[in-house]
Every structure is written in C-alpha cells, then in structure tokens.
Amino acid sequence: MDAKTSAELYHASRERVSAAVRGLSPADLDRQVPACPQWSVHNLVSHLTGVAADFVAGNVAGAPRPPWTAVQVETRRNLPIDVVLDEWATTGPELEQLIVSGTTSHPLVCDPWVDTGAHEADLHGAIGSGRPPADVWLAVLDWMLDEPGPLTVITPDGTYSAGSEGPAAVARTSSYELFRAIFGRRSVQQVQEWEWDTPEHAATWTLHLARLPQTSVPLND
Known part of the structure; x- marks a missing residue:
C-alpha cells in the first residue's frame, strides 16, 4: 500500500473513533470492551493515543506486545477523555506526516490503520458505534494474509491464504468474519461454523488460527 493511502485510512479511522467516544458518559467510558476484557472504552482510546505518541517519538521497542501497550494505558488512566483525545488530535496528524515522509520502514509505524481498524471494531462491540467501513477490513486482509499458506479462505470479496502449519483446507465465510x-476475535465455535469443504478440518484449524482467551464466548460485533 502506498504511504498516502495508509495515512488516509489511519486518519479516517482516528476521526471515527474520536467522534464516537467524545461526549460519552463516564459510565460508557468505563464500559468493558468485550474483545479486550481487561480494557474499558477509555483504556482502548488511551492505547490508540499512546500508539501514535510512541510511534512519533520512535518508541517502538516491544511493540505491539502487552507490556508496551500497558504503559500507554496506565499513563493516561486518570486523564479526562477530552485530554486524551486532544493529545491524539496532535500526535495523530504527526504520525500521518511521518507515514507520508517515507523516513521509516517499520511496518507497524507505516500502517497504524491495521491496529486502529481492529480496535474500531472492538469499540463497536462495546458501544455500538458502527463497524469500520469495508475498505479498512479488506485492506487489513490484504496486509495480513499476503503469504501463501495451507488454509484457503474464500469470501465474497476475495480468496485468502492463512496459516503456516496444518492440513490443506478450504473454508468459506464473510470478509468481516x-x-x-x-485478530483472535472469534471463538472456536464461530470459526467451526464457517463453511468447511472437509468438516473435520474445522476442528484442526481452530487450533492454528489466532484466538484470544476471551473469545471462548462468541463476540457479537
């Protein structure tokens, strides 16, 4: 993806998330995010703001692992949401300029919309703010699934390869699913409910696909 498109995708996602949470009540800001159960809505936005600040500052050591993100959340835990959003309104455009400048080749820094898009969907699951638009998740699929793998997943929008281990298999589902x-936001049951050409492969592949612990309860987003 070219740098201009990457910056535009990030900018649009940042604007949507900011608009969705600015003005929320304290109770809504404190609401648990089902896809990230250790985070509240406020925590999620703190993470996204912290990502922009860290990328602009060149603090990428440990990204995107939990200790790195935990600092972002803890630093902003007691700040009003308007203060957090105002920070993002400053560092976000700085990150967009960094992307288009071509001065970094770090894949996370060059494509922050991947993380923002995933969390925009998480936010929708928490407060019903709306799914990210299709151009985000289709771009994520192209970005994440750009290497050949033994699992072929056919969607109405394209055919994708996934996995590095496991039997050759074919499944069909929607691009959003x-x-x-x-990103691990679907349970074993939800993945097994895809249309599998060979049903026994469904059980095998749920062991190889990313899965976060909380998705033992199916998410509805």
Missing part, C-alpha cells in the same frame, strides 16, 4: 478471526 475473517478480519475479526485473524
């Missing part, structure tokens, strides 16, 4: 599944 695949987008959520590759």
Whole structure:
C-alpha cells in the first residue's frame, strides 16, 4: 500500500473513533470492551493515543506486545477523555506526516490503520458505534494474509491464504468474519461454523488460527 493511502485510512479511522467516544458518559467510558476484557472504552482510546505518541517519538521497542501497550494505558488512566483525545488530535496528524515522509520502514509505524481498524471494531462491540467501513477490513486482509499458506479462505470479496502449519483446507465465510478471526476475535465455535469443504478440518484449524482467551464466548460485533 502506498504511504498516502495508509495515512488516509489511519486518519479516517482516528476521526471515527474520536467522534464516537467524545461526549460519552463516564459510565460508557468505563464500559468493558468485550474483545479486550481487561480494557474499558477509555483504556482502548488511551492505547490508540499512546500508539501514535510512541510511534512519533520512535518508541517502538516491544511493540505491539502487552507490556508496551500497558504503559500507554496506565499513563493516561486518570486523564479526562477530552485530554486524551486532544493529545491524539496532535500526535495523530504527526504520525500521518511521518507515514507520508517515507523516513521509516517499520511496518507497524507505516500502517497504524491495521491496529486502529481492529480496535474500531472492538469499540463497536462495546458501544455500538458502527463497524469500520469495508475498505479498512479488506485492506487489513490484504496486509495480513499476503503469504501463501495451507488454509484457503474464500469470501465474497476475495480468496485468502492463512496459516503456516496444518492440513490443506478450504473454508468459506464473510470478509468481516475473517478480519475479526485473524485478530483472535472469534471463538472456536464461530470459526467451526464457517463453511468447511472437509468438516473435520474445522476442528484442526481452530487450533492454528489466532484466538484470544476471551473469545471462548462468541463476540457479537
């Protein structure tokens, strides 16, 4: 993806998330995010703001692992949401300029919309703010699933390869469900409910696809 498109996708996602949470009540800001059960809505936005600040500052050591994100959340835990959003309104455009400048080749820094898009969907699951638009999750699928693998997933929008281990298999689902599944946001049951050409492969592949612990309870987003 070219740098201009990457910056535009990030900008649009940042604007949607900011608009969705600015003005929320304290109770809504404190609401648990089902896809990230250790985070509230406020925590999720703190993470996204912290990502922008860290990328602009060149603090990428440990990204995107939990200790790195935990600092972002803890630093902003007691700040009013308007203060957090105002920070993002400053660092976000700085990150967009960094992307288009071509001065970094770090894949996470160059494509922050991947993380923002996943969390925009998480936010929808918490407050019903709306799914990210299709151009985000289709771009994520192209970005995440760009290497050949033994699992072929056919969606109405394209055919994708996934996995590095496991038997050759074919499954069919929607592009949005695949987008959520590759970030671990779908349960074993939900993945097994895809249309599998060979049913026994469904059980095998749920062991190889990313899965976060909380998705033992199916998410509805």
